[in-house]
Amino acid sequence: MTALQFDSFQAIADPSRREILLMLAGDKKSINSIAEQFDISRPAISKHIKVLHQAGFITFEEKGRERYCILRQEGFDELKEWINFFDNFWKERLGKLEKLLEKNPDIAKKKK
């Protein structure tokens, strides 16, 4: 249903877009109220919002002529899983090292 048309890694590569996400963690905000916080033009922000939406990071809540942007938890899933993969990699590696030290405690001793 929510066909991702934009890579989430790509989406958060831009500092302005990361800033927008941070702003939305505070509260939902209209497009214009977001744009006010930036030096770049309103259409530029509009594009960033579009990207964030297409990447699944935000949803909209229409209110008259205003469009409020709301953070969307699932948007962060892909990244979280990616990080988790490497986290597990390190943990696993640490586990192996511990087992090794249990069996060969001598390794921990200085060579000389």
Added chain:
Amino acid sequence: MTALQFDSFQAIADPSRREILLMLAGDKKSINSIAEQFDISRPAISKHIKVLHQAGFITFEEKGRERYCILRQEGFDELKEWINFFDNFWKERLGKLEKLLEKNPDIAKKKK
């Protein structure tokens, strides 16, 4: 000491670079052995490796004329913290909701 000259968000925005990191989770690899796995040219891979290094994701182990790339755990820290921020945001929000329901159990009931 390790002056980051490249943004880590930017570094993982490129699919090839993410792929390289995945490859290195298996084992350390020489630049050429990495390049072999890709369709793009060796110099292109060389550049990607440089970026990953400057962003702190990998270190090198020189072995004669070969240069082995090794995953570096700290490189992932910035990202992990970023994700954690939003994770805490959701958890906190959930906590607030639970407290609210404790005090006003009626909210959970259907309106009609």
Added chain:
DNA sequence: CCTTTGTGTAACTTCAAAGTTACATATATG
């Protein structure tokens, strides 16, 4: 109804990223 406000988007410019080829250099090997 006219004007203001909030937003989307088309058309354009600029710039940097990602790729290429060509060349340089250092190490290994027969």
Added chain:
DNA sequence: CATATATGTAACTTTGAAGTTACACAAAGG
């Protein structure tokens, strides 16, 4: 030593991302 191998990098091209301005349009408000 001559050659093959592993790598770095300069110079260049192409492409797309990010910004701009200008315009369109729907909703609100007097």
